Amino acid sequence: MKALLLRDIRLPDGTGCDVLVEDGRFAAFGRNLTAPSGAANEDGAGGLLLPGLIEGHTHLDKSLWDMPWYRNECGPLLGDRIANERRQRGLLGLDPARQARAVADRFLALGTTRIRSFADVDTEIGLKHVHALLELREAQAGVQEIQVVAFPQSGLLVRPGTLELLTAAMADGADIVGGLDPSGIDRDPKGHLDAVFALSGKTGKPLDIHLHEPGELGAFALELTVERTLALGMQKRVVISHAFCLGDVAPARQSGLLALLAEAGIALATTAPPSRNVPPVAACRAAGVTIFGGNDGIRDTWTPYGAPDMLQRAMLIGLKNDFRRDDQIDVALDCVTGAAALGCGFSGHGLAVGMLAEAVLVDAQSVAEAVVAQPSRRLVISGGRVVARDNALV
Ligand SMILES: [Zn+2]
Incomplete structure (x- = not known):
């Protein structure tokens, strides 16, 4: 399965970072991560990443x-x-x-x-x-x-x-x-x-x-x-x-x-x-x-x-x-x-290394804003890949 590097997102606690997904799981969260060769690249443009x-x-x-x-x-x-x-x-x-x-x-x-x-x-x-x-x-x-x-x-x-x-x-x-x-x-x-x-x-x-x-x-x-x-x-x-x-x-x-x-x-x-x-x-x-x-x-x-x-x-x-x-x-x-x-009893869920790579990227400054405003889902990642963009399945 192709790796995926999602650059420039913010986690729910406000931390800004990149996210690397490999073999369908979160492999790393950190600044300035380098993608393995052949990885898909996505620009998070500072969006808020929520768990699936x-x-x-x-x-x-x-x-x-x-x-x-x-x-x-x-x-x-x-x-x-x-x-x-x-x-x-x-x-x-x-x-x-x-x-x-x-x-x-x-x-x-x-x-x-x-x-x-x-x-x-x-x-x-x-x-x-x-x-x-x-x-x-x-x-x-x-x-x-x-x-x-x-x-x-x-x-x-x-x-x-x-x-x-x-x-x-x-x-x-x-x-x-x-x-x-x-x-x-x-x-x-x-x-x-x-x-x-x-x-x-x-x-x-x-x-x-x-x-x-x-x-x-x-x-x-x-x-x-x-x-x-x-x-x-x-x-x-x-x-x-x-x-x-x-x-x-x-x-x-x-x-x-x-x-x-x-x-x-x-x-x-x-x-x-x-x-x-x-x-x-x-x-x-x-x-x-x-x-x-x-x-x-x-x-x-x-x-x-x-x-x-x-x-x-x-x-x-x-x-x-x-x-x-x-x-x-x-x-x-x-x-x-x-x-x-x-x-x-759903296992392997959450934004942490080793968990299944499922996440939603939205334009919101905080979790509270995302809940209240229900912004467009810019990206949905599941099974280690992008499955939806802008509220539509790809
Ligand atoms: Zn019922």
């Missing part, structure tokens, strides 16, 4: 990105949204493979080099969405790492046959077992959690549970999840997504739950939606809980909002958490870079 961005929670399989505008007339409840989606995906002729590819490519053009995506599994579509994402995972390998979560969006135990499908999805190569609202959807918290933890144990794959349940109901599911994580020795292998309950409960209850999560090594994924209480990022980090960011659905039948741009999501996390100081906004970026790598 990470989408920690999305649903590539059901985005309507690039499709005609979908008029949303869905009811307000979670159940309305799930039923509406199952109806609309047929009416709209949704092709999960095409949609996932379109969104993943746009993510890459805007600097996102790693993605954790859920893929719906249910008794109507079977494993179609999982297979679409597994194929995408192979197609993007080398420039964009995709983790596929087999996800029982329509319920697990309430829809007989779904657990068998989830098991088959794992056998076919899904990376992560997904769970969902054990009380709110399945109405059987013990049964649901026992089933997904058993599948996780049997396959040796980590777990990611959507927990929309509010207040004490959600807190109960969270406690049950902690108990099982500790009993089964699954520390660092469980993520709870959303965990709105942590934003609902009183401060003392919140601290107690965060201490449990820290003890169990459970990470949280947050989309920081304006419409719900959320786990506060600063309190989570202070308690030793890894918390990272994701869009959730991007322009789908659930929501018209979202974009395949993790700088925008970092801004929304900053807004929701009232981050105003530059050092706070640095944390918002960490939610879509370092903390996301840690929480999702």
Whole structure:
């Protein structure tokens, strides 16, 4: 693989330097580096180099990105949204493979080099969405790492046959077992959690549970999840997504739950939606809980909002958490870079010698400005080469 010398950039800490990439990894950071013969040369012109961005929670399989505008007339409840989606995906002729590819490519053009995506599994579509994402995972390998979560969006135990499908999805190569609202959807918290933890144990794959349940109901599911994580020795292998309950409960209850999560090594994924209480990022980090960011659905039948741009999501996390100081906004970026790598278990990530060469070059004076202004991505480097310029794949 051809070496790459990127001259005259600034790192997030403000240090000005050149960057040498060899064999797909960062080989050196320093001033006046010399390129090996035959290396590609890029002039960074003093731009700010950010690590490759990470989408920690999305649903590539059901985005309507690039499709005609979908008029949303869905009811307000979670159940309305799930039923509406199952109806609309047929009416709209949704092709999960095409949609996932379109969104993943746009993510890459805007600097996102790693993605954790859920893929719906249910008794109507079977494993179609999982297979679409597994194929995408192979197609993007080398420039964009995709983790596929087999996800029982329509319920697990309430829809007989779904657990068998989830098991088959794992056998076919899904990376992560997904769970969902054990009380709110399945109405059987013990049964649901026992089933997904058993599948996780049997396959040796980590777990990611959507927990929309509010207040004490959600807190109960969270406690049950902690108990099982500790009993089964699954520390660092469980993520709870959303965990709105942590934003609902009183401060003392919140601290107690965060201490449990820290003890169990459970990470949280947050989309920081304006419409719900959320786990506060600063309190989570202070308690030793890894918390990272994701869009959730991007322009789908659930929501018209979202974009395949993790700088925008970092801004929304900053807004929701009232981050105003530059050092706070640095944390918002960490939610879509370092903390996301840690929480999702993406290895070899970061701007350091030996890490995989993934980075985004932007015209901004600081990380805070990049998050707030979301400037054009002048260069995206992944797999050791330039994969996008000026927001377009090369
Ligand atoms: Zn989700």
